Amino acid sequence: MTEDDAGDGDGPSDASSNDAPPKYESGEPTTEDEAVSTETAEDETPTTAVDASGTPATVAVEDVTVADFYGALEAEGRPVVTAQQAARRLGLSQATASEALDALAADGPLQRVDVSTDPVVYYPSEWGRLADRERIVLFPERREIVVDQPTQYTRARLAQFAHLVDSTGDRNAGTRGYLYKIRQEDVWQAPFEDLDALLSMMRSVLPRRSPHLETWVENQWKRANQFRLYTHEDDYVVLEGASESLMGNVARQKLDEEHLVAPISDTESWVRDGKEAHIKRILYEAGYPVKDNRDLESGAPLDVELRVELRDYQRDWVDRFIDQKAGVLVGPPGAGKTVTGIGVLAAVGGETLVLVPSRELAAQWREEILRHTSLTEDQIGEYHGGEKRVRPVTIATYQTAGMDRHRSLFDDREWGLIVYDEVHHVPSRIYRRSADLQAKHRLGLSATPIREDDKEREIFTLIGPPIGTDWSKLFEAGYVQEPEVEIRYVPWADDTARNEWASADGRERHQLASMNPQKIAETRRLLRQHPESKALVFVDYLDQGEAMAEALDVPFVSGEMRHRHRERLFRQFRDGERRTLVISRVGDEGIDLPNAELAVVASGLGGSRRQGAQRAGRTMRPAGGALVYVLATRGTSEEDFAQRQMRHLAEKGVRVTESDLTT
Incomplete structure (x- = not known):
């Protein structure tokens, strides 16, 4: 049985759909800008040796040098070439080229490989000596x-x-x-x-400049500034296009009277009230993200004094948000996004609605606001399954706030700021209604604004552009501890377990690999190796969690556990009374367990990149060592899932190593 964390009525309900395998892009883009190649054909012109009369020159085999071969490689744009390709680039017959390349291969500078039914290919011997060094190839x-x-x-x-x-x-x-x-x-x-x-x-990291690629990037950059929303002096919203053609052939073709009231000029149209989010979504899908220059509401005034010293990068985040009035704060776990959000709250100075995916997060936000600002208990309310109080600062769960019977309470109040914590939930069906509050300052927070359903683009469309910094800079400055991540491929516990897996199929087969009993033994061994580390053991199956907890003699925290009991165990872990917890998906995001030093991921559903980064993020704090072990059963689908789970961390520059315990 998989973990079901919807017991409180406030948890995410779209986890299963969001953990589907990623969909990879296929084929070439079809937008007008991409259909036109601006790169010249210089690299496609054969370099033929000719004499003064224009007749191909006779070249002796011994006259073909290694430098000539490198020139042919560069002209061909490939790391290996056939004799036919080299002949075309060197202006030789295929027979002569083949003889010359074989001679160079015999002398050592080249290597030749017979690739079965394909022709023999040649490459520099140096390629082999460079196998342990970084190589970057641009297409x-x-x-x-x-x-x-x-x-x-x-x-x-x-x-x-x-x-x-x-x-x-x-x-x-x-x-x-x-x-x-x-x-x-x-x-x-x-x-x-x-x-x-x-x-x-781009130029600092790519091996060479490409006029074609840079022109395409420039075109895309310009597309992001072709349409904008702004507030007219008569207090209604206007959609403006950069040209008459864009407004007529794109906006007015894609949008109708449901979205636009009437034209104002050849490049401007009056926007129907409340349709800003729809317009942004439609034009984004058409390839034109909309720049939002509206005068957003500041809401009822709220006098807030910030009582925490923000770090330099946090102050920069706040300043950038105030300048653009909407955005998604993207930073590694432990970078202080919640404190930065509170800094934005104080800077905006208006009544604020904070949306969170769970009651645990609501309680944490309340504690953080009280700790870091001058606001009092009676100025902060929570609105969810356990409490329903609307105050100048209200912290509500997405699920409760989105219900029809509660929605008017939030729509009608003059909020100056909406904070979307764990903003990656917004594209899901239940949560996306909250993004229709487009007239407010909108701040999204997430370490992992990624989704396996490819809808992460809607996060930036509906909430705002990303605001953040390079993860590696925070690692190098010591603000956040870079985790040491290792994927460990474990053998089957015994032949019985392996045979049961081999005779199963589909979902059952993956579950059996995830619940391989050998993972219990490996987890016990890791905990013994790090006896002083406070550890979290993550599982996705209730049966596995109970078996793991029993074997380790520690509590198992799941969505089936009462909210009060869960919070007590989390508090004991934070205070050092407990050093190890086995925990289900209820601990994946938002739960403040700041002093976890070791994470063991025993199983994960579908290889979600977000889940992998969130679980590793439990250890990413300013001080101490940060160790993450991901266990995967060797020879099963778990290998691919484990690599996929760690992909977001690898993308951000975190080192992910692998070890095989079956050898």
Whole structure:
């Protein structure tokens, strides 16, 4: 039986759908800007040797040098070539080229491989000696980047403008490769003030400049500024296009009278009240993210004094939010996003609604606001299944606030700021209604604004553009402890367990691999290796959690446990009265367990990247060691799931190692 954390009526209800395997993009984009290639055909022109009369020159075999071969590789744009390809680039007959390359291979500078039914291919012997070094290959036409053995520096910088699609191979064998793709939304959401800063970052990490790729990036950057919403002097909202053509051929073709009241000019239209979110979503899907320049409501005034000293990067986050009035704060766990959100609350100075996915988070927000501001108990209310009080600062669960019978309480109040904690939930059916409150300052918070259903783009569309910093900078400055992450491939406990798995199929087979009894023994061994570390053991199956807890003689915290009992165990863990807890998905996000030093992930549903990062994030705090072990049964689907779970951390520059316990 899988964990069901909906017992309180306030937890996320879309976890299963959001943990589906990721959908990879296929085919080439079809937008007008992408259909036109601006790269010249220089690299496609054969370099043919000719004499003064234009007749192909005769080249002796011994005259073909290693430098000539490297020139052919560069012209071909590939790491290996056939004799036919080399002949075309060198202006030789295929027979002559083949003889010359065989001679170089015999002398040692080249290697040749017979790839079965394909022709023989040649490559520099140096390639083999470089196997343990970083190599970056750019495919500008596909906007893909392949990196072998990437350094942390490279991964951290690629994360600023590209999306990690996949990682394959065996890191310990030196064959781990990373595949990145630059998508439209990666350019639109890149955390740079201007295009030059983005291009500079790209040039600092890519092996060569590509006019084709840079032109495409420039086009996408411009698309993100083709439409804007602004407030007219008569206090209604206007949609403005950068040109008459864009307004007529894009906006007015995609939108109708449900969204637009009437044209104001050739480039402007009057927006129907309350339809801003719909317009943003429709134009975003058409390839044109909308810039929001409206005068947002500040709400009823609220006098708040901030009683905590913000770090430099937190002050920068607050300043950037106040300047743009809407955005999603993206930073690693432990970076102080909640405190930064409280800083924004004080800076806006208006009544505030904080939306959270669970009652535990509501209680934590209340405690943090009381600790770090001048607000009093009677100025802060909670609204969820256990308490229903609306106050100048109200903390409500998404689920309760979205119910029709409660919704008017939140829609009608003059909030100046809406805070969406764990904002990655917003695209789901239950939570997205809260994003229709477009007239307010909107602040999203999340370490992992990623979804396995590919809807993360809606987070930035409905809430605002990303605000954040490079994770590696916070690691290097010591603000957040970079975790040491290791995937451990464990053997089956015995032949009986393995045979049961082999005879099963589908979901049952994955569950049996997840609940491999050998994981209990391995977890016990890890806890013995780190006897002084406060540890969290994560599971996704109730039966496994109960068996693990019994074997370790520690409590199992799940959604079936009463809220009061759960909170007592969490408090005991925070206070040091308990050193180990087995915990279900109820501990994946938001729960404040700041001094966990060791995380053991015994099972995870579907390889969700967000879940993997959230669980590792339980250990990411300013001080002390941070160890994360992910257990996967060797030879099963868990191998792929474990690698997928850690992909978001790898994308952010965190080192993920692997070890095989079956050998």
